[in-house]
Amino acid sequence: TGLKEIEYCVEPKFDGGSISLIYEDDLMVRGATRGNGVEGDEITTNIKQIRSIPLSAKFSKHGIQTVEIRGEVLINKNNFAKYNQQLVEQGQAPLANPRNAAAGTLRIKDPAEVSKRNLEAFVYHISYYTTPATKEAPFTTHSQSLDLLWELGFRSPKQEKKVFKGIQQVIDYCLEFEHTRDNLPYEIDGMVIKVNNLELQDKMGMTSHHPRWAIAYKFKARQGTSKLLSVEFQVGRTGSITPVAKIQPVPIGGVTVSSISLFNEEVIREKDLMIGDTVLVERAGDVIPYIVKSQAELRKGDEKHIKFPKNCPVCDSKLFKEEGEAVWRCINIECPAQVVERIIHFNSKDAMDIRGFGDANVRKFYEMGLLKDIPGLYTLDFEKIGSLEGFGKKSVDNLQAAIEKSKTQPLHRLIFGLGIRFVGETTAKTLASAVDHLMDFKQFTQEQL
DNA sequence: GTTCCCTAACTGCTACTGAC
């Protein structure tokens, strides 16, 4: 097929909280957040409070037995404003922006409160479905699947989506839609362009990150200007020194931005940043704050150069930068900043998952001398901890139980938890699997001998 | 009731490595 012949389906990219819905024999049996892409939180009861999600739908009419649908939960801008007005009238703080409000609402424990907030949901993708072996596929294009969902009572972007042959019309439609962005009743942050034919989608497959058959056209990020007040230098788990810009707080797209990563020394130089500069700030993907550039033409002459430290801001060791690398590092593995960051990483959800032992407590215990390193987690003096202000019996019991539970975590989590540079989750799994094979092999050879 | 801490949710940029 020539490129000009390829059919694309273009639809708005909704900006809210992602959800996944599972229907079995026409009944909604499970609703979950997307989470990290593999596992999310079950929120079925809350999902049932959303009126635009049918509790049952006649999938069986189309020969579908089990189906998983992806969608996005949103709060309509009008409902959001009304709800905030109520909060203010009741003397409570209003919610900051519709996106976080929608994502947060899904996790409220009281379904009645969820119901009050009038969430809405758009569904935009059927991830998989099962049919009896004899049955023909109920749809062959993405566009048809959206029509089917609409017909079954879901809110899919049936009206907003358009199908085009060739890429030029796709581009025109995206640009045209961008103009109407602010007039829509809900937040969108771009458009999604998908190859329409499902067989072709299948052939194109996925990378580890994303499908090769879909791409997002992001609208111009929301921007603001502010003043660069100072630059702090943070020491990461692996000793990397990250400059972080502290700016005069500026509201951008519903949140207040005050702190922005500058990544490394090169970036500061390339962007020609000086303390006191007026800087153009945007939220990349409407989320992550990012300094676009400094406005050098507005300088008054009292701006100061940013001095990148020669020594570690925490332990004062000399910093090193490897040939060809951009990142300066503190190579003192006993540097308190690194030790603390390593312990925090070890405790984290993706590593040993020691709940209730986050960065604030790790720092506190380290400073008090109650915790010196990772092994120290397993010889903590709980009596002393129990006598600290803010630690009741319940907290100590929970902490003790969480640490005890971590002893049963699989090997790959332990390897990942050690926080060795270049050893992320995937590599840790590979290493753990290699260890397993070695143990099997050892056992096998011993038995043979 | 208030305050603090923690977690989860949303997501991007940069650096480096390895395969092709």
Add this chain to the structure above:
DNA sequence: GTCAGTAGCAGTTAGGGAAC
């Protein structure tokens, strides 16, 4: 040289749990 994969770093907000 390009692309994909992986890792490391970073932001704010909302809500829950526990202590005070």
